[in-house]
Amino acid sequence: MSGPGVGHQFPSQDVSWTKRDALLFANSIGAKADELHFLYELHPNFTLFPTYPIILPFKLTNQEVTDFYAQKTGNAIPGVPNFDSRRVVDGQRKMTFLKPLPVSSAGRQFELRSSVIGVYDKGKVGSVVETEQQIVDKETGEIYTKAVGSGFFVGQGNWGGPKGPATVNYPPPKDKEPDVVYEYQTDANTPLLYRLNGDYNPLHATPEPGQKMGFGGVIIHGLFSWNMAAHAILKTLGGSNPKNLKEFQARFASPVIPGVKLITEIWRTGKPEGGFEEVVFVVKNGEGKVVLSNGRALVNIVGGNSKLRQVGGFAGMSGWLPYNRQLEDIFQPFAGDVMDDNTFDLFTQSPPLRADDGSDNNDSKSAELQAINHIRDILDLSMLPALATHNFQSPVFLGYGSADEKVSVNLGQSMVDFLQKRLDMDVTWKAYGGFGHWCKIPDEIDDIVRFFEGEEAAIGRITSAMNSSSFVPIKRAIQVVGERIPSTSFVYQACRGQPAITSWSARKAHSYGLSFPGRARMGSMGLFSSLAANHHPAALAGAAKHSGAVSEQGYPPVSVDLPGGVTGKWPSLWLRDNCQCKKCIHPDTRQRLVDTFSIPGDIHPSTVRKLDNYLEIEWANDGHTSTYSYSWLSEHHLKQRGESDIVRFGAEKQSVSNDPNTYPTVLYDEVMLSDDGVRKWTDQIYRWGFSFVKGCPATPEATEKLLERIAFIRPTHYGGFWDFTSDLSLKDMAYTTEGLGGHTDTTYFTDPAGLQMFHMLSHTNGSGGESLLVDGFEAAKTLYNEDPEAYEVLKEFGVDGHASGNEHVCIQPACPFPVFNHHPITGELYQVRWNNEDRRPMVNGSPEEISKWYAAARKWNEIITRKDMEHWFQLDPGSPMIFDNWRMLHGRAPFSGKRRICGGYVNHDDFMSRYWLLRYGREKVLNKI
Secondary structure, three states, X not given: OXXXXXXXXXXXXXXXXXXXXXXXXXXHOOOOHHHHHHHOOOOOOOOOOOOHHHHHHHHOOOOOOOOHHHHOOOOOOOOOOOOOHHHEEEEEEEEEEOOOOOOOOOOOOEEEEEEEEEEEEOHHHEEEEEEEEEEEEXXXXXEEEEEEEEEEEEOOOOOOOOOOOOOOOOOOOOOOOOOEEEXXXXXXXXXXXXXXXXXXXXXXXXXXXXXXXXXXXXOOOHHHHHHHHHHHHHHHHOOOXXXXXXXXXXXXXXXXXXXXXXXXXEEEEEEEEOOEEEEEEEEEEOOOOEEEEEEEEEEOOOHHHOOOOOOXXXXXXXXXXXXXXXXXXXXXXXXXXXXOOOOOOOOOOOOOOOOOOXXXXXXXXXXXXXXXXXXXXXXXXXXXXOOOHHXXXXXXXEEEEOXXXXXXXXXXXXXXXXXXXXXXXXXXXXXXXOOOOOOOOOHHHHXXXXXXXXXXXXXXXXXXXXXXXXXXXXXXXXXXXHHHOOHHHEEXXXXXXXXXXXXXXXXXXXXXXXXXXXXXXXXXXXXXXXXXXXXXXXXXXXXXXXXXXXXXXXXXXXXXEEHHHEEEEEEHHHHHHOOOOOOOEXXXXXXXXXXXXXXXXXXXXXXXXXXXXXXXXXXXXXXXEEEEEHHHHHHOOOOOOOOOOOOOOOOOOOOOOOOXXXXXXXXXXXXXXXXXXXXXXXXXHHXXXXXXXXXXXXXXXHHHHHHOOOOOOEOEOOEOOEEEEOOOOOOOHHHOOOOEEEEOOOOOOOOOOOEEEEEEEEEEOOOEOOEEEEEHHHHHHHHHHHOHHHHHHHHHOOEOEOEOOOOOOOEOOOOOEOOEEXXXXXXXXXXXXXXXHHEOOOOOOOHHHHHHHHHHHHHHHHHHOOHHHEEEEOOOOOOOEEEEOOOEEEEEOOEOOEEEEEEEEEOHHHHHHHHHHHHHOHHHHHHOO
16 A cells, blocks of 8 residues: 555654553453452462553553653654644554563563554544554564554544545444443543553543543543453453453444443354454443444453354373362362361362352352362462353263273272263263273274264364363364374373374374474464473472382383472483483583493492482492482483473574564674674574674675674585675576575585575665565465375475586485475474475486475475565665574575675574573573483
8 A cells, every 4th residue: 555654664662561550451441350360460360451552652661640742742754744643532443462461571671663554634524544553572573462543633634635445344233132241330530540551641631622622521531442342352252361362443433421331232253263253342332322333353252152162072091180079079068067177188188168159059050160160270270250061061082091000090980970970071981901001002092083083073162171181182183183194193191191193193293283292383383282391399299219110121210200290210221321420421511421331231229319409329230329400300301202392492483474674683783792682683583584683884794793693604615604796606596696486595415504694785786686585484384284285295205406506516415305304203393495496306206206296396386485475675785684594485586787795604503502502591501401
């Protein structure tokens, strides 16, 4: 869109807030004591109400009253009149919630980025200015919220500007009663309280401005009504959980006078969008006049209001119901009137609980609600205000080994009895004769598959019935199990609620966005979560012991109880081999000093001591004493294959929008002057895949020193640090003026370069040459969502590359590599290798396999050349760009004239070393080795 002021960027502004601001905002929009997580700073789930960012453009960093009119001056928009901000009212606001803000900005730096979408002349009545405002983490570049808003400047039109586009309307359905009606009584104090959030417009405090503008006196903030409606929807449909509100918008239709009743009428449309349901609403005053129109929200409906079909099923193995006696007591008549001798004994049970509903009858429904809330309270989850009956409609499969030596089968049967008889749940129970604490293969797996296939029609959103770790929630995995994966390939670990996957099924599950275990992969689409990712020394309970059991190798294992009910077990030889004392690990190099193969084969402890800060073991047959800190043991307890968490550090990787203003950027001076600046820089590269550096001198010397702030420059057949023009001095397409499609560099190396930097020093006597980036990980996710079979082909079929243009080299990798390279244990995509120009003829496959590869590659090429995948921009002198060559595809448009470019490569391992050490510190990194 073009027009006056379109695209104008206002200066970024710092924003900040405190926990007190969070409390005040929730109070001012109608939160009550039944939503204590918005109103009490010590609540275990204390959180910021999601629409709070809407106030930050007014508040900024101020903790004192501000002059509203003075604050609104000085932001002229080129090409349009200077409007009088004293005569502006809100037109429409839409907010999208991308990531929840913390309850306080303390220790972080956030900023407001604002830009103009359009300025529209509405004639005599006034003008509309439409803007987009983003709340952004200054350090990481993450966008938390986006708000598109319009301000109506009363009586300031007729300046010859465009009328503006037609708006999209969301009218309420005709001839249908609202699903929810929410009433709120305002009074004279309503605007006086809301303005303390930072919107100090006198229009909402004293009558004179409103009289001049034709409102007759004080009116309530339009954004109060807007926030009140958001609160009404989140409370009545979203269970007061901020995560259940994805998008919210409304148009300001008429002013609200203090003292009127506001009535929010809400209709569910049943239309799904991105995992949420669309609802529409209007807000009226007590006389029926609409004050907010065009209301629309995307909500995850919970509780009794949920009409969406629920989860396909739950599967649990070798589990038990926590606090079973307490839950049974809840259902006993007058249980709360009885206290036995052990009421306050922490090792028996807590006092029996009753539903406090104001009546003398503890009926089954209130007991069910209390049972759920008892478990939720133990888990530090917020209480449910009402019984969500659909939680009990999801079928459950529970499997058990009758000879389980870890958790008695009687505990499983007790759980089944409670769920069936007390909560009336649909439970399928099967005990496997003579089997222990694991999944019986193939019998139990086949039973699980048949169970899911039978419930396939119920595929929908996931709602956890009791948040018990004994249950494994299934989402899209129902499709994978029922349609894609052979029954004997989908294997679950007992107890831990995590899957152990054979290689075939892991590949298929990964193509559906599932990652095993414990970590969201590929655009945060992961399904399963780890139960005990971090172990704290203070939480280590239970004595270390020398188990009487014997491992496969014949070495008696040593076990230590770890938090979360996990017991770490290690073969004696492993512990002796990995002794952490100074005699066995060099204190400076961290290299082994012990000779592994001189350790006696029958090594075993004579004494195991659990001391305050470490475990000490005296070995019986080599005279050595070993020490292990509890934190080290927690980091190194042995995992089953498929359970390892090799990718130990780093925030989830994310993609940026196509707006160049959102591209991650650092300043040259901060990178060159401090390691903190390098930490910020490497974090951006890791998280977003690339970063720009502003303010660099346009010289090869300065650029080389900049790149060396990360690590040494990797030499190749192009040299080390390169400085070149398009003169074909080296025989490579990069040294021409032709356009280059999206590709990764050095696919002909066994170990491709990790990072690549470009700095355009000059471009004379010509034009063109715009640079291209494509997020390979985002494109890969798109491919396996749209065509999982094509993804599988590019993941499995190896391709050879070569570099043979120069006479003195003919480089080829040690073996063919696929386009998508995944970690062999975690299944995580860690590298994209794609350069069609450097590809050798493929001969390592049948005609059918080669044909499948070409079809898959064609689909891949179609995706990476889509407009919404491409990031085009012009490189400028003084702004080097660096990117992750294992993730980002790069290219350029053809150009004329002469361009001079300098840059270089950095090894991926060297980059990750620098990133880990700067972000986490050497001690934490070494503790994971």
